[in-house]
Amino acid sequence: MALAIAVVIVLALVVIVLLARRSRTPAAPPVPRDPFAPGGYTAGDPRYLKAGDMVDYLGERLFVRGSLRLAEGDYRWSEHFVDAMNGTSAGRRWISVEAEVDLEVVMWHEYRGAVPLLPGQPTITVDGVTYHHKEHGTAGYLSEGTTGLPPTGRVEYVDYEGPDGRGLAFEHFLNEPGLDARGQGRWEASLGERVPPGTLTIYPGGGA
Numbered sequence: 001m002a003l004a005i006a007v008v009i010v011l012a013l014v015v016i017v018l019l020a021r022r023s024r025t026p027a028a029p030p031v032p033r034d035p036f037a038p039g040g041y042t043a044g045d046p047r048y049l050k051a052g053d054m055v056d057y058l059g060e061r062l063f064v065r066g067s068l069r070l071a072e073g074d075y076r077w078s079e080h081f082v083d084a085m086n087g088t089s090a091g092r093r094w095i096s097v098e099a100e101v102d103l104e105v106v107m108w109h110e111y112r113g114a115v116p117l118l119p120g121q122p123t124i125t126v127d128g129v130t131y132h133h134k135e136h137g138t139a140g141y142l143s144e145g146t147t148g149l150p151p152t153g154r155v156e157y158v159d160y161e162g163p164d165g166r167g168l169a170f171e172h173f174l175n176e177p178g179l180d181a182r183g184q185g186r187w188e189a190s191l192g193e194r195v196p197p198g199t200l201t202i203y204p205g206g207g208a
Helices: 002-024
Strands: 054-057 060-072 075-084 093-098 104-110 123-126 129-145 152-161 166-174 188-194 200-203
Touching: 104 166, 129 166
Parallel strands: none
Antiparallel strands: 054 060, 054 200, 060 075, 060 129, 075 093, 093 104, 104 188, 123 129, 129 152, 152 166, 166 188
16 A cells, blocks of 8 residues: 555656656747748638639738639649629739749739730830830630630730839730631730738638
8 A cells, every 4th residue: 555655656746847847848939931931921822712712802802703724834823803792893803823933922903094005015104104024925724613714725925014013914815705817815904913921811612
């Protein structure tokens, strides 16, 4: 009996010593994080946006109605068409997501100026902002949800770069209804602004 009591006392002392040591162990420092990594961008990863998701951007809530998954050679990116929850019409808008090196998220809206814009010049000035030609190419796409486009197709694009994360983009979709005699659609011009980290929150829709 005395031996059993002694064993219990010894075990209790061991537990007390271990707890005392743990309380004196300093907390591990926080792990360094890349502020531009996808996880630091949003509550949710923009690379996995899809039709049915909802996003909150600068206090406005938008539904993702459809997505284009684009590819040119080994390069991949996506465009997500969004509508405001309150039903207001601000023209067509979409969110582009590129992750070639760093994650880049841009909010785009269609250009609705009185003077039509066409690509081709080295620089284009819109509302006092000058954009410089960046790249020109043709990509294949897969369409998901509601985009107004066939399930698959090709698009020619011309991108211009402006100051402070601004962009001017031109697209025309090939082999779609209402083409001209050469099988080409009209150029669609859009103005974009880079989405700063921490300003976009993603609420996954069904099937997440």
